[in-house]
Amino acid sequence: MNHKKYIFLDGLRGIAALLVVILHTGKFWGWQPAHGYLAVDLFFLLSGFVIAYAYEGKLSAGLINKRQFVSIRLVRLYPIFFLSLIFSAAIAAGRAILAHYADLLTIPQISVSFILNVFFIPSPIKNNEILFPLNGLYWSLFYELLVNIIYAIVRPVLSTKLLLAIIMGAAFIVFGVATVHGDMNIGFNNDFASVVAAFGRSIFGIFLGVLMFRKKSFFLDYINNVLHVTIKPAFAFLGIVAIMIMPDFSSLNALSDVLAVIFFFPLLVLHCIEGTTKRWGRAMLILGAASYPAYVLQAPFAALAYFGIGKGVVEKHAPFYGMVFLFFLIIASVALEKKFDIPLRQWFSARYIKKSNNSKRTDEQSSS
Template identity: 35%
Template sequence: MNSGRQFFTALEALRGIAAIMVMFLHTGGTLGPMPANISYLGVDLFFLLSGVVLANSYEKRLTAGEISPAGFLLHRIIRLYPLYLLSLPVGFVSYALQNDLESPAGLIVRAILLIPNGNPNGAFPLNGPSWSLFFELWAGLLFAVLLIRLSFRTLLVIALGAACITTYGAWVGGNFDIGHQAGYFAFGFSRVLFSFSLGICLYRLYDIRKPNTVKDGNITGLLICGCLILITNIPAIIFFGFPYFDLSICLVIFPAIVWIAMRTTQTGRVELIFGWLGRLSYPIYILHGPIFSLLHGLRQQGFNLPASPAAGMIVVIAIFILAGVITTRFDEPVRKKLRMMVSPNPPPAATQSAT
C-alpha cells in the first residue's frame, strides 16, 4: 500500500454536519417540541469516519513501528480529553440541579476516568454524549493492538459480525440508538466495532485502488452534505422497531457517502467552510450535551427560560460561537503544547483529526 497520507476535506464537513444533527437531537426542549429523527446515526458515522481517518493517519506508522500502541493511545487522549475535561464542570452543575448528590467525589472521578455508571441517568451522567468517547478510545486501542494486523477480509467479517450483534440489540431497543443506556451498554462495543472496522476497510480499499478524483468537487461535496442532512432528518418513528433500516444506512448508505467524499477535493470558500465544520465538530459534540442539560435543569428549578425555536436558535448560535472561541483559544493551543511535551520532534503526520 502507498505510504502517503491524505487530507479528506469533505470528511471534515460530514463530521461537522453529523455533530450538528446530533446536537439538535439533544436540545432537551430548548427549541420547543421537536419530533425525534434518526440523527442518532450520526454517531455511527463518527465511528466510520474515525476508522477511515485513523487508518489513513496511523496504520502504516503503527505497522512500521514508528509509533507504539501506547504512544498512539496517548495521542488519542490528547486529542479528546482537553475539551471533555472542560465540559465536566458544566455537566456537574447540571447534574446537581437535577439529582441528589450522594457521592459527588466518586461521580467526578468516574467522569474524569471515563468509567461508565450503571444508573438510570446514563452511563456518563455528567456529559451524556461522551459515551461515544469511551468507545472511541476502546476502538482506538483495539485498532493499535490488533486491527492493524488483520487482513481486509477478516476486518470485513468482524464488521459484519458486529453489525449482526448490533441489529439484534436494535430489535430489542427499537433502533440503533443503543449503547449509551445502562441496559444496552454492551451493544456499544458491537456498534463501534461495526462502523469502525468498516471504516478501516473503506480506507484500505481506497488506498489500494486510488480511484480517480470526482470532477466538480465543490458541487459533489455540497450534494453529499445535503444528502446527509436529509437522511438524518427522517422521523425516527417511521422505522422504529425495524432496525434493518438503520442497518442499511450504516452498512450501505454511509459508506457510499464517505467513499464519494474521499474522491472529492474542494477549493475556495467551500474548502474553507468544510474545514471549519471539521474543526468545530468535536467542540460542538462534546459541549452541547452539558449546556442543554444545564438549561433543562434551570427550568426544573423554576427559572423562566423560554423554550421556542427562536430562543433555541440563539442558544445554538451561542454554542457555535463558543465552539469557535474554545477551539482557537483553548483546545488547539493546549493540544499543541501537550504534543510538544510528549514528542518534541514528532515525525510528519497528516493534520486531519479523528473524533
C-alpha cells in the same frame, strides 16, 4: 508531513454534531431529528477512516508504538473532555443544591462520578442506568477509545480477511440489536443489551472506516465503473443529512437504521472523501473545528441556557432560542478549539509523547 484535508468529512463531522445538539435540545426548537442518534454511527465511521489515514503508516513503520498511539488518542480527546466534565459536574451540583429537578444526583454521587470520569471510567449509579450520568454523551467517547485500543492491538495481524470478518460480525450485532430494540438509539446504558449494542456500533463503524481507507480506490472504482453509481460529493453530503432528519418510520425504524448504517453511510461517505469545494470550504472547516467541542459541551451549556432563560419561555419562543443557542455554541466551540484545545494538545504532545519517543530513540542508539 503534509496532511491532506478531507474537506467534506470535516463538514460531515460538524453537521452530525449539530444534529446531535438539536436532538438533545428539542425544547429549544420544538422539533427533533428523528434519527439524529445515527450521527454517532457516522462519527465512528469517520473516526476509523481518519485514524487509519493518520496512523496506519506510522504504526506499520514503527514510528510510533501502541502505547504512543493510545496516548495520542487520549491527548486528542482529553482537554475539551475535561473542560466539559468540569462544567457538567458544576451543573449537576447546582441542580442538586437548588433542588429544582426530580432526577437529581446527590453531591456524593457527583463527586464519585467526577473522579471516575476523569479517568474515562463509567460511573452508573443506583436508579440511574446511564454509563456517564454527569454527561450521557461521554459513552461514545468511551467506546471509541476502547475500540482504538483493540485496533492498535490487532493491527499487526489485521489482514483484509480478518478486517472483513470483524466487520461482518459487528454488522450482525448491529442488525440483531436494531431488530430487538426497534431502532439503533441504544448503547448509552450499562445493561447487557446496551453494552452489546455499543460495542457492535463502535466496532462496525471504526473498522469499516479503516477498510474504507485501505480500499477506497477499489470501492470507488467498483461503484463508479461496475455499478455505474456516481454521486457528486455535495449530493452525498446532503444525502447523509437527509437520512438523519428523515421522519420516524415507527415499526420500520429498525430496518431504516440498519440500511443507513450498513449501506447508505459507507456509500455516501465514499463519495465525499475526495470532494472539494471553494464555495463552502470555509464553512466545512468551521463545522469540523466546532464538531467535538459542540458535541461534549452541549449538555452543560444547554442546561445553563435553559435555566437562565426560564422554563416555558424557551418552548414558547422555539425555534428562535434554538438558533441563538446553536450560533453561540458554534462560536464558543471554534474559539475553544483554537485557543484552548489545540495549544494544550500541542503542549501535552511535546512534553510527553514526543519526549517519550526521543527517549526511546536514545535508548536504541545507546544499545546499538
